[in-house]
Amino acid sequence: DTEVTQTPKHLVMGMTNKKSLKCEQHMGHRAMYWYKQKAKKPPELMFVYSYEKLSINESVPSRFSPECPNSSLLNLHLHALQPEDSALYLCASSPFPGQLTDTQYFGPGTRLTVL
Amino acid sequence: AQTVTQSQPEMSVQEAETVTLSCTYDTSESDYYLFWYKQPPSRQMILVIRQEAYKQQNATENRFSVNFQKAAKSFSLKISDSQLGDAAMYFCAYKSGNQGGSEKLVFGKGMKLTVNP
Numbered sequence: 001d002t003e004v005t006q007t008p009k010h011l012v013m014g015m016t017n018k019k020s021l022k023c024e025q026h027m028g029h030r031a032m033y034w035y036k037q038k039a040k041k042p043p044e045l046m047f048v049y050s051y052e053k054l055s056i057n058e059s060v061p062s063r064f065s066p067e068c069p070n071s072s073l074l075n076l077h078l079h080a081l082q083p084e085d086s087a088l089y090l091c092a093s094s095p096f097p098g099q100l101t102d103t104q105y106f107g108p109g110t111r112l113t114v115l
Numbered sequence: 116a117q118t119v120t121q122s123q124p125e126m127s128v129q130e131a132e133t134v135t136l137s138c139t140y141d142t143s144e145s146d147y148y149l150f151w152y153k154q155p156p157s158r159q160m161i162l163v164i165r166q167e168a169y170k171q172q173n174a175t176e177n178r179f180s181v182n183f184q185k186a187a188k189s190f191s192l193k194i195s196d197s198q199l200g201d202a203a204m205y206f207c208a209y210k211s212g213n214q215g216g217s218e219k220l221v222f223g224k225g226m227k228l229t230v231n232p
Contacts, residue, residue: 041224045219
């Protein structure tokens with residue numbers, strides 16, 4: 001298995017809803033990432049889990065809450081989002097966090113719309 | 116802080132021809148890693164090619180090759196024999212060799228490539 005999977009593919013939610021995004025990889029990678037991407041823009045890093053510990057939080061609002069239950073699974077819990085949070089949310093994983101040769105591999109993304 | 120610049124927001128190429136995408140970066144580090152990622156309209160970001168800064172030999176992956184000029188801090192991507200499936204947003208990215216910053220990718224703004232039949 002050489003891919004990162006994300007569910008759901010699309011999500012529409014109201015500002016009062018609570019929802020979660022899910023990301024899985026079975027490549028034995030030891031780091032997992034959440035990015036937010038607006039149309040025609042590069043991805044913006046949100047969180048990094050390295051060896052199942054949160055290593056980077058890019059000052060993301062608390063309405064986004066990451067969780068890494070194990071080395072293969074990464075969740076992003078969403079609560080009280082704003083319309084400006086509508087975006088493509090990308091998950092990535094990499095095998096050797098902290099090493100120069102480490103390379104990130106991306107999932108297909110979840111298209112989130114906040115009404 | 117490192118920066119990555121892709122100065123051309125859009126380019127087009129005829130099918131079967133060759134196109135070169137430019138990327139420059141700014142860093143004071145000597146060890147780093149450079150990447151080109153491709154994101155087709157279907158949206159999944161795909162690794163195209165990568166280059167280690169301490170390797171002088173330019174990386175090549177089938178029809179994709181890079182021209183890495185370390186002194187000039189330039190990392191251009193050449194696509195030979197362009198195919199319709201090459202149409203996508205292309206992002207150049209930099210990764211620090213320093214322990215503290217090596218988990219982050221610094222992306223350029225991206226360039227939209229159109230392939231004309």
